[in-house]
Amino acid sequence: MALNIPAEIGTRIEDVDTPCLLIDLDAYERNLKRMADFVSDHGLRHRAHAKTHKSADISHDQFAHGAVGVCCQKVSEAEALLHGGVRDLLVSNEVVSPHMINRLAAMATQARVLVCTDDAGNVDDLEAGAARFGVTLEVLVEIDVGAGRCGVAPGADAVPIAKKIAAADHLVFAGLQSYQGKAQHVHDYTERKAKIDEAVAMTRDTVGHLAAEGLSCDIVGGAGTGTYEFEGTSEVYNELQCGSYIFMDADYQRIHMADGRLIDDFENSLFLYTTVMSKTKTEKAICDAGLKAQSVDSGPAVVFSRDDIEYLGASDEHGVISDPSNHLSLGDKLKLVPGHCDPTVNIHDWYVGVRNGVVERLLPVTARGMCL
Amino acid sequence: MALNIPAEIGTRIEDVDTPCLLIDLDAYERNLKRMADFVSDHGLRHRAHAKTHKSADISHDQFAHGAVGVCCQKVSEAEALLHGGVRDLLVSNEVVSPHMINRLAAMATQARVLVCTDDAGNVDDLEAGAARFGVTLEVLVEIDVGAGRCGVAPGADAVPIAKKIAAADHLVFAGLQSYQGKAQHVHDYTERKAKIDEAVAMTRDTVGHLAAEGLSCDIVGGAGTGTYEFEGTSEVYNELQCGSYIFMDADYQRIHMADGRLIDDFENSLFLYTTVMSKTKTEKAICDAGLKAQSVDSGPAVVFSRDDIEYLGASDEHGVISDPSNHLSLGDKLKLVPGHCDPTVNIHDWYVGVRNGVVERLLPVTARGMCL
Numbered sequence: 001m002a003l004n005i006p007a008e009i010g011t012r013i014e015d016v017d018t019p020c021l022l023i024d025l026d027a028y029e030r031n032l033k034r035m036a037d038f039v040s041d042h043g044l045r046h047r048a049h050a051k052t053h054k055s056a057d058i059s060h061d062q063f064a065h066g067a068v069g070v071c072c073q074k075v076s077e078a079e080a081l082l083h084g085g086v087r088d089l090l091v092s093n094e095v096v097s098p099h100m101i102n103r104l105a106a107m108a109t110q111a112r113v114l115v116c117t118d119d120a121g122n123v124d125d126l127e128a129g130a131a132r133f134g135v136t137l138e139v140l141v142e143i144d145v146g147a148g149r150c151g152v153a154p155g156a157d158a159v160p161i162a163k164k165i166a167a168a169d170h171l172v173f174a175g176l177q178s179y180q181g182k183a184q185h186v187h188d189y190t191e192r193k194a195k196i197d198e199a200v201a202m203t204r205d206t207v208g209h210l211a212a213e214g215l216s217c218d219i220v221g222g223a224g225t226g227t228y229e230f231e232g233t234s235e236v237y238n239e240l241q242c243g244s245y246i247f248m249d250a251d252y253q254r255i256h257m258a259d260g261r262l263i264d265d266f267e268n269s270l271f272l273y274t275t276v277m278s279k280t281k282t283e284k285a286i287c288d289a290g291l292k293a294q295s296v297d298s299g300p301a302v303v304f305s306r307d308d309i310e311y312l313g314a315s316d317e318h319g320v321i322s323d324p325s326n327h328l329s330l331g332d333k334l335k336l337v338p339g340h341c342d343p344t345v346n347i348h349d350w351y352v353g354v355r356n357g358v359v360e361r362l363l364p365v366t367a368r369g370m371c372l
Numbered sequence: 373m374a375l376n377i378p379a380e381i382g383t384r385i386e387d388v389d390t391p392c393l394l395i396d397l398d399a400y401e402r403n404l405k406r407m408a409d410f411v412s413d414h415g416l417r418h419r420a421h422a423k424t425h426k427s428a429d430i431s432h433d434q435f436a437h438g439a440v441g442v443c444c445q446k447v448s449e450a451e452a453l454l455h456g457g458v459r460d461l462l463v464s465n466e467v468v469s470p471h472m473i474n475r476l477a478a479m480a481t482q483a484r485v486l487v488c489t490d491d492a493g494n495v496d497d498l499e500a501g502a503a504r505f506g507v508t509l510e511v512l513v514e515i516d517v518g519a520g521r522c523g524v525a526p527g528a529d530a531v532p533i534a535k536k537i538a539a540a541d542h543l544v545f546a547g548l549q550s551y552q553g554k555a556q557h558v559h560d561y562t563e564r565k566a567k568i569d570e571a572v573a574m575t576r577d578t579v580g581h582l583a584a585e586g587l588s589c590d591i592v593g594g595a596g597t598g599t600y601e602f603e604g605t606s607e608v609y610n611e612l613q614c615g616s617y618i619f620m621d622a623d624y625q626r627i628h629m630a631d632g633r634l635i636d637d638f639e640n641s642l643f644l645y646t647t648v649m650s651k652t653k654t655e656k657a658i659c660d661a662g663l664k665a666q667s668v669d670s671g672p673a674v675v676f677s678r679d680d681i682e683y684l685g686a687s688d689e690h691g692v693i694s695d696p697s698n699h700l701s702l703g704d705k706l707k708l709v710p711g712h713c714d715p716t717v718n719i720h721d722w723y724v725g726v727r728n729g730v731v732e733r734l735l736p737v738t739a740r741g742m743c744l
Binding site for chain 1 (some may be wrong): 703735
């Protein structure tokens with residue numbers, strides 16, 4: 001990995017090796033502040049999602065902007081952040097294998113550790129792991145509020161699992177995980193809001209069922225960058241779990257606000273930096289950012305701030321860029337906006353943080369590839 | 373990374389942590405032997421492409437089966453294999469930045485290093501880098517035989533670049549790089565063969581232009597798993613560069629042979645191993661292999677050897693599996709065939725090699741993420 005660092009502190013942007021991830025530090029810092037202001041203005045807590053950036057450094061920047069902890073999706077991701085000094089970790093996902101539950105519980109000897117469940121048998125396994133390490137795990141019941149993924153049905157089904165958690169010696173019932181992942185990228189405002197209105201209603205109903213049994217939710221968590229204003233003003237959710245807002249991506253920038261304009265709460269701060277590596281044709285250029293430098297699940301990258309050229313498609317190590325006016329030359333460097341930031345970040349070892357055309361920070365992607 | 377190893381030698385397959393890459397060692401070894409037999413039977417050389425596996429261990433397995441060297445696509449990938457003991461490295465791609473040319477030339481102090489070019493100015497830069505390190509670089513002229521990517525036009529255009537290489541003090545003209553990347557995944561046999569027939573004609577013509585100027589091609593290289601029989605029997609190509617044959621993937625298994633049957637030269641030996649992590653619905657299951665465990669550019673993974681269930685789609689850390697007969701249970705493990713092996717491998721740190729249900733080899737993905 002030492003050989004794979006694309007720049008040094010002080011390198012001029014035009015000399016950075018490619019392909020690599022660039023962070024525009026000014027835009028990134030504005031994004032940090034905007035979310036912090038929203039959370040503060042609305043009396044919420046922000047448990048910033050580290051699945052986007054997988055970086056202990058960025059988690060610490062988020063703490064400096066008021067975040068109360070991190071969310072992770074995987075035990076190994078949480079471990080990497082723990083090694084980077086993060087001490088409040090919610091695995092916002094289920095952990096089912098006994099071996100991984102042991103790794104989860106081991107972390108709780110050093111940090112506050114929370115996890116989700118949607119299965120009564122899994123509660124037994126979590127209790128066994130926590131007992132083995134003599135620790136306490138805080139457990140959220142995950143409810144499926146429309147994403148159709150993990151989670152029990154909202155309402156009464158959450159109660160027996162919550163009771164079982166509350167009755168376990170080494171577990172604490174901590175509340176609800178209620179994330180509508182399918183709403184985040186719905187481009188139409190009305191349709192997106194309707195999905196969250198439904199999620200809020202289902203969550204409120206579940207909180208009521210639990211309260212009727214004497215179970216109170218310290219945490220009612222969820223929300224992402226596409227919908228945080230809805231959950232954040234719902235008076236049901238008290239913890240937001242936004243991740244992508246720090247970077248944004250091409251797909252997030254296709255979503256619309258109430259007045260029909262494209263979303264502009266947050267700015268693009270993450271770029272896939274690339275070099276023209278072949279220019280043997282007048283009408284196109286070949287760049288060095290292909291499928292091994294980005295995830296194209298939400299469409300390919302988009303060339304930033306250029307309407308004369310277009311990123312047409314990727315093969316493993318190459319990107320094809322249309323160049324109808326033959327503007328590009330061998331060695332030219334371009335900023336691309338990734339189609340989908342999270343799985344693109346997961347491929348890279350380093351962020352190159354740039355301000356005023358010079359590399360100012362080099363951030364390792366601490367939990368890169370940590371999928372266990 | 374130490375914490376991210378999904379198994380130990382001797383771990384039973386049902387206890388391997390997921391998601392991870394499994395290699396069926398028996399199938400893998402049969403694939404190695406089949407390609408070695410073809411190459412030997414046809415008097416060819418095999419310069420096996422390491423872009424697929426990014427593993428020094430697998431390169432050495434290929435050497436043991438007669439391969440003469442490796443192809444890499446990136447300088448950093450070649451460096452990783454050099455550190456793993458590989459001593460004959462073709463970067464089957466252009467290297468344009470002065471910094472990366474220096475890294476390329478530095479490798480030539482320890483190993484045979486070859487590289488491609490499609491630009492006369494780039495030849496000057498390669499000569500400068502080789503001179504700086506006092507080494508010789510062997511340089512192939514890349515011609516575009518239909519992929520529409522890198523490479524000069526076939527025929528006369530290759531001659532001045534080849535002459536310039538031959539005249540440079542620290543460069544040797546080594547031949548032609550002539551890879552039709554767009555033909556590899558054409559499912560229809562006749563259409564696929566027609567593309568390679570054209571590529572062969574263009575390559576033969578270019579070899580003739582060079583010969584007329586006294587320039588002989590030690591290497592005429594190209595071919596991939598989808599088309600190797602055509603190049604291998606062309607009597608023009610003398611080096612094959614196949615990579616995917618060792619693993620195969622879901623998309624390669626959609627291509628047809630001359631008799632209309634699906635391709636069966638090579639077997640699936642690479643699997644994305646996954647666990648059912650949520651089972652709250654009767655009609656589907658959620659597994660732990662999503663977009664951060666695979667590249668979906670050629671479609672999502674396919675469940676291996678099961679027609680009762682189907683992998684429907686992926687979000688970042690989850691996969692949705694249809695389960696119409698409610699056959700799956702929490703904790704069940706499944707083998708998935710990746711849609712596209714190369715960019716899927718690039719996400720993972722380890723291969724778990726399995727035989728008779730037990731882990732026998734653990735292979736690091738030596739050049740994982742090496743995209744510079």
